[in-house]
């Protein structure tokens with residue numbers, strides 16, 4: 472079997488209500504979707520993440536102009552070989568960011584095809600499932616005004632709790648005092664049963680991150696995500712060494728090469744590659760191996776469409792515990808609760824949580840049935 476065609480779809484949707492994370496106002500959700508078609512008519516699907524406000528055309532151009540000519544005619548089962556060629560061919564201008572996002576999309580689509588050809592779900596091809604059900608955490612708590620929204624955010628927390636979520640990640644980074652007030656209000660609203668995490672999206676300096684972490688030490692947070700800029704591994708270490716809160720990071724890191732530095736330096740307690748931008752299944756398996764030998768748990772970042780969600784869940788379930796014990800903490804699934812039509816409508820069978828838990832998809836490959844009518848109506852083909 473050979474790759475006969477590759478189609479790149481651009482999806483963009485303006486948000487009815489713009490929202491902010493610590494860095495910017497988000498006004499649209501977008502994604503780069505790739506369909507790889509074989510000479511026998513099978514289709515595999517992949518996604519390149521539009522991180523932050525990244526425009527989807529960057530990854531789309533990389534796929535269409537650079538990767539497509541490399542992959543056409545190849546055997547879709549040769550995922551490792553194709554990944555290696557894509558990475559080294561783009562190395563002088565790639566290595567991180569949107570180019571690796573483009574490689575991720577192709578890799579995920581090839582793994583989807585591999586599953587369909589071998590009639591197996593991807594998680595089986597990765598070595599099997601460590602967990603069939605995964606506890607989900609609610610990601611949300613974006614701002615609609617900026618500061619001074621503790622009441623509304625506490626209400627949001629109560630809604631997540633009413634929907635069955637026992638784990639939630641709160642977006643902070645809006646000023647330390649505002650952050651602390653928000654956390655106090657949320658804790659009051661949901662009580663001690665809910666386990667909280669915080670994410671400042673690298674808003675703070677080392678000293679500010681330490682100040683916030685210390686102020687929240689009695690919250691028993693599972694993790695403090697992206698406390699400082701991703702380039703500053705020493706800064707991560709300083710924060711980690713000076714607060715009694717586990718540190719998470721990695722959504723802005725890429726491939727085994729990038730994660731090697733983060734993991735070897737033990738800058739994080741949780742490594743968070745996003746499969747749609749860190750290099751797809753091929754790279755994420757390597758990242759998980761490096762993390763495991765350093766005793767660091769991988770807990771993927773998820774912010775994509777239905778394709779990204781399914782891919783993440785297959786990967787997540789194949790990740791071993793870095794520190795195994797009878798009552799060890801299992802990795803958890805990031806469940807984006809913000810507005811994103813491509814998460815809910817792109818597939819006929821999107822992942823939905825049940826009382827705060829998600830089940831690993833069955834079915835060959837990603838186990839996803841793309842809604843082609845929705846895709847055709849809401850995308851343009853990039854050429």
Ligand code: MG
Pocket residue numbers: 670672696697722
């Ligand atoms: Mg994050």
